[in-house]
Amino acid sequence: MMRWLPENVSSFGGDIDAILSLIYSATLAWFFLTLGAILLFLFLYRRREGRGATYIRGDKLSEAVWILIPAVIVLVLDLWIDFRGADAWAKVKGRVPSSDLRVEVTGKQFNWEIRYPGPDGKLGTADDLQLDNELHVPVNQVVRVTLKSKDVIHSFFLPNLRLKQDILPGREVEAWFQATKPGRYEMPCSELCGFGHSGMKGWLHVHPADEYQQWVRERWPSSRQGEGSKGS
Amino acid sequence: MEASVATRTAPQILPGKVGVWWFLASEIMVFGGLISSYIVARLASSGWSAEAAHLSVPIASLNTLVLLTSSMTMVLAFGAVGRGDRRGVRTFLLCTILLGLTFLGIKAYEYSSELRAGFMPVTSPFWNFYYTMTGLHALHVLAGVITNLSLFVAARRGLRNAHRVELAGLYWHFVDVVWIFLFPLLYLT
Amino acid sequence: MAESAVAAGAGEVVHVHPEELGFWRTYVFSTDHKMIGKQYLFLGLFMAVVGGLLAYAIRWQLAFPDTEVPGWGFVGPEDYNALVTMHGTTMVFFVAMPILLGAFGNFLIPLMIGARDMAFPRLNRLSFWTLLGGSLVLLSSFFVPGGAASAGWTGYAPLSARPIYTGVNWGLNLWLLAHAIEFASFLMGGVNFLTTVMIMRAPGMTFFRLPILIWQLLTAAVVFLLSVGPLIAGAIMLLMDRIAGTSFFVPEGGGDPLLWQHLFWFFGHPEVYVVLLPAVGLAAEALPVFCRKPLFGYRWIIYSTLTTAILSFIVWAHHMFVSGMDPRLAMPFSFTTILISVPFAIMVFAMIATLWGGSIRFTTPMLFAVGFLSMFIVGGLTGIFNGSAPANIHVHATYFVVGHFHYTLLSGVLFGGLAGIYFWFPKMFGRMLNETLGKIHFWLTLITFNATFFPMHLLGLGGMMRRIANPMQYEFLQPLQPLNVFITVSAIGLLLAQLPFLINLVWSLAAGRPAEANPWEAATLEWSAPSPPPHGNWGEAIPVVYRGPYEYSPPEVAQDWLPQDRALAARPG
Amino acid sequence: MTLERAHPNYVTVWVWLVVLMIAAVLVSYLPLAKSAVVFLIFVIAAVKALLVALNYMHLKFExxxxxxxxxxxxxxxxxxxxxxxxxxxxxxx
Structure with a gap:
């Protein structure tokens, strides 16, 4: 089932996929155990002449252990999934690692507005660049994304990076990712945001280091040294 | 009223009373949801106290007094039911109804003076909550007045449905308790 | 007054009144809990047809985007959003709740606890008519200018808070109004259920002799009553935002969209158990009867049910892991959410253990009960993916979630509810349903159900978002499109698979084999009344209860069942 | 049907409620820290609510x-x- 996942190209995607696999193994085992038991019992204890049912109420503890012990196993598996999950969660959503690379993504009906801070590294200055639905980042670098919305709730979704974050208008939400493989990845909105919701999407372009420098030079021709030091 | 289909054992407790308490439990959650939202919204931002200062504490205190008194007359009506005092039931119900209407009248006056002063429901988050919470409460008062009115009319024909005075009383006191919290939440802080 | 009213004269022994009621009082404005239960059933079935047709249009659009839906017409993006919104609302609030709570609760509670009617029969009638009004308001919202509500069944603000964001004005207001009416109806119903079970039980019917279904209905009613308040408050605020122009949930005016989500899910998640628990109860009633064996671990199921109810109030934020809420809240909520698997595991294991050592009869209700158990297991297991905060990041708001909740909720209504209908139809209408048609119905439903909803998990893992009208607009979803076509074909199959049931229902109502009082040889109290029970349910004497509800194959008697109301001294084994 | 039983003196309870209400209003004008005022006011409100619930709603006897x-x-x-x-x-x- 795990092969249906889109190719993972992010540094933390592996952690999420590992949790998914862990849950998948645990639940698959329970699926076969319980369904197997049901089918087996249905077959073994189908009505037959001359054989009545056994009178067991299962209220006594000595009988109830047959359901309580498996329930304890379920509890142990739950705790395991929780503890493993807590680490992955802390890594992805807990604290945003520091990085010089910042972009601001603003959702609006029905586009992503991407703002790049430009060579000075600050948003809200004259050298900011705004592109619609195009997010360009270098490979293997932590990118901090400040998420905003102009109207309703949107959700910033990068299936290949296992990143999903709703954007609440009126608040700024911080997210981050580190893409591990150059390429072009789809960036849909995954929260119903109106009639144009279906089809609201952008593209994440993950560039190799030199190609990214090239892109920066084309966009900000006047100040190539400033940005160049950041890319390294 | 003849109950053509009923149980045979004497229940320990009136069914109506259990029913009304369950209903009140759900009402606690409705007002609780509003009050919860109000508290967190208020603590999350500043400046609400200044806006609350535009409300009139004297008028609200008077209204609180009216509602507290109406609760007393309501419970006195219930006491009269216990004594089999039909006249007392009618008198105290009438007092409760009139006090309830007084509350609504004062509330209406308060609304109109606030609206005249330019504080609309849309003015700011505080006024959003103020009008919604007191409005919902006023609707509850109105429903209580109507209930009491029907009991008042019914009491004319005797006290056969008198246990309903207790049930209506539970609801009326609940509406009072809600106001006991709305008063400090909106006016005094 | 001909019908009973508030049981004012508690303690007085009253006879079933003999007078005949006219047509209107018998079938339409009845206060008889059994007739009201049937009214709920037919209303729920009718709304299920509506919801099913919406599902058909949704599925067609997804499989063959932007082609005309046969028999329906072209579905634009606005229409599509309205379709998914109305499908969800209809199915959860106007199908699942009316059938599982309204129909079975009203029909069975008095019969199973040994009462002649509900505690408040006229309130009961009012609650049905209120629901009918709510249904009509909901249906009418399709026809107002601007169309029906299109902000999702969760109605997230600010999309839902300002008409300009959706372009829907009155449709969404009516949608909110329909909810308000529906909540009022089920508040009345819940109060009635609780009061009835608390004080109208037959002599000897202690709480630990109540059938499991009664426990589940009781728990569901409590959970509903205590969770819906904050959403009612939220709905009032949302309506104020829409009509009066306030800004409770609109950031420009100082409001906060996240508040709506908290208020919604504080109710929204417990609501899942409001629907699910009665379904578990329905299956749990059928299993012991057809295994001829006591329900395994009766008390453990009750304790698990109560644990689930308590936990259900502290799990709601698992719907909001990626909503932008405080990330520190995620793991505590993830923990409580996954913890709910323990009480549910106990219920499931108890039902499986009931099969062990039984003498199993494969009747249609039994097939549906086992079907529910199996599908519910899948739903529970896939829930772990959603409940784990990090896994949720990827599967949230994808078809994985859609697949998951159809396995839990739809399996509850379809398999649990149908197990109930096949099981109690003889008691409800005095006629048997056709077994052959029933079995055809079951197998077709089982196959098409799985073919429809299982692949949705795969789509979800692949990243396909919920509520998108056209998957072909996304390059990464285009390779998955054959799966969408497969699901659509299966879904149409699932809808068609209900035809044998409808034929069976109509045919058996008119000409089915007459049912005796206890065709399944079951031990609970309702089977001691005639089929169908008369007004007042029993004759002069209310049954007296001597034992628990599941005494099958007990050693004391030669017969393989011992009804709850049979005094053993009077009939030595 | 309602049994005659010892009930609290409803008027005395009312006097207490009014006294507490006046106290709450006065507290709101006290020159204390805002948090102390708020705390006191809500303690008073809780006591009032409890008085009503126990006496007027008869929770005392339930x-x-x-x-x-x-x-x-x-x-x-x-x-x-x-x-x-x-x-x-x-x-x-």
Whole structure:
């Protein structure tokens, strides 16, 4: 089932996929155990002449252990999934690692507005660049994304990076990712945001280091040294 | 009223009373949801106290007094039911109804003076909550007045449905308790 | 007054009144809990047809985007959003709740606890008519200018808070109004259920002799009553935002969209158990009867049910892991959410253990009960993916979630509810349903159900978002499109698979084999009344209860069942 | 049908309620820290609510079941409010 996942190209995607696999193994085992038991019992204890049912109420503890012990196993598996999950969660959503690379993504009906801070590294200055639905980042670098919305709730979704974050208008939400493989990845909105919701999407372009420098030079021709030091 | 289909054992407790308490439990959650939202919204931002200062504490205190008194007359009506005092039931119900209407009248006056002063429901988050919470409460008062009115009319024909005075009383006191919290939440802080 | 009213004269022994009621009082404005239960059933079935047709249009659009839906017409993006919104609302609030709570609760509670009617029969009638009004308001919202509500069944603000964001004005207001009416109806119903079970039980019917279904209905009613308040408050605020122009949930005016989500899910998640628990109860009633064996671990199921109810109030934020809420809240909520698997595991294991050592009869209700158990297991297991905060990041708001909740909720209504209908139809209408048609119905439903909803998990893992009208607009979803076509074909199959049931229902109502009082040889109290029970349910004497509800194959008697109301001294084994 | 039973003196309770109301209004003008004023006012409100519930709504005389029906929702509301704090109150500070 795990092969249906889109190719993972992010540094933390592996952690999420590992949790998914862990849950998948645990639940698959329970699926076969319980369904197997049901089918087996249905077959073994189908009505037959001359054989009545056994009178067991299962209220006594000595009988109830047959359901309580498996329930304890379920509890142990739950705790395991929780503890493993807590680490992955802390890594992805807990604290945003520091990085010089910042972009601001603003959702609006029905586009992503991407703002790049430009060579000075600050948003809200004259050298900011705004592109619609195009997010360009270098490979293997932590990118901090400040998420905003102009109207309703949107959700910033990068299936290949296992990143999903709703954007609440009126608040700024911080997210981050580190893409591990150059390429072009789809960036849909995954929260119903109106009639144009279906089809609201952008593209994440993950560039190799030199190609990214090239892109920066084309966009900000006047100040190539400033940005160049950041890319390294 | 003849109950053509009923149980045979004497229940320990009136069914109506259990029913009304369950209903009140759900009402606690409705007002609780509003009050919860109000508290967190208020603590999350500043400046609400200044806006609350535009409300009139004297008028609200008077209204609180009216509602507290109406609760007393309501419970006195219930006491009269216990004594089999039909006249007392009618008198105290009438007092409760009139006090309830007084509350609504004062509330209406308060609304109109606030609206005249330019504080609309849309003015700011505080006024959003103020009008919604007191409005919902006023609707509850109105429903209580109507209930009491029907009991008042019914009491004319005797006290056969008198246990309903207790049930209506539970609801009326609940509406009072809600106001006991709305008063400090909106006016005094 | 001909019908009973508030049981004012508690303690007085009253006879079933003999007078005949006219047509209107018998079938339409009845206060008889059994007739009201049937009214709920037919209303729920009718709304299920509506919801099913919406599902058909949704599925067609997804499989063959932007082609005309046969028999329906072209579905634009606005229409599509309205379709998914109305499908969800209809199915959860106007199908699942009316059938599982309204129909079975009203029909069975008095019969199973040994009462002649509900505690408040006229309130009961009012609650049905209120629901009918709510249904009509909901249906009418399709026809107002601007169309029906299109902000999702969760109605997230600010999309839902300002008409300009959706372009829907009155449709969404009516949608909110329909909810308000529906909540009022089920508040009345819940109060009635609780009061009835608390004080109208037959002599000897202690709480630990109540059938499991009664426990589940009781728990569901409590959970509903205590969770819906904050959403009612939220709905009032949302309506104020829409009509009066306030800004409770609109950031420009100082409001906060996240508040709506908290208020919604504080109710929204417990609501899942409001629907699910009665379904578990329905299956749990059928299993012991057809295994001829006591329900395994009766008390453990009750304790698990109560644990689930308590936990259900502290799990709601698992719907909001990626909503932008405080990330520190995620793991505590993830923990409580996954913890709910323990009480549910106990219920499931108890039902499986009931099969062990039984003498199993494969009747249609039994097939549906086992079907529910199996599908519910899948739903529970896939829930772990959603409940784990990090896994949720990827599967949230994808078809994985859609697949998951159809396995839990739809399996509850379809398999649990149908197990109930096949099981109690003889008691409800005095006629048997056709077994052959029933079995055809079951197998077709089982196959098409799985073919429809299982692949949705795969789509979800692949990243396909919920509520998108056209998957072909996304390059990464285009390779998955054959799966969408497969699901659509299966879904149409699932809808068609209900035809044998409808034929069976109509045919058996008119000409089915007459049912005796206890065709399944079951031990609970309702089977001691005639089929169908008369007004007042029993004759002069209310049954007296001597034992628990599941005494099958007990050693004391030669017969393989011992009804709850049979005094053993009077009939030595 | 309602049994004659010892009931509290309803008028005395009313006097207490009025006294407490006046006290709350006066407290709101006290030159104390804002948090102390708020605390006092809500303690007073809680006492008033309790007086009404115990005496006028007769919870004093009711069994544990009705108590539970009355208290559980209050606890749920308190729990809901506290769980909303991280997202709203702490978020802005």
């Amino acid at each position: 069994g544990p079941v009705l108590w539970a029906i009355a208290v559980v929702p209050v606890l749920l509301v308190v729990g809901l409010t506290l769980l909303l704090f991280p997202d709203f109150v702490f978020h802005h500070h």
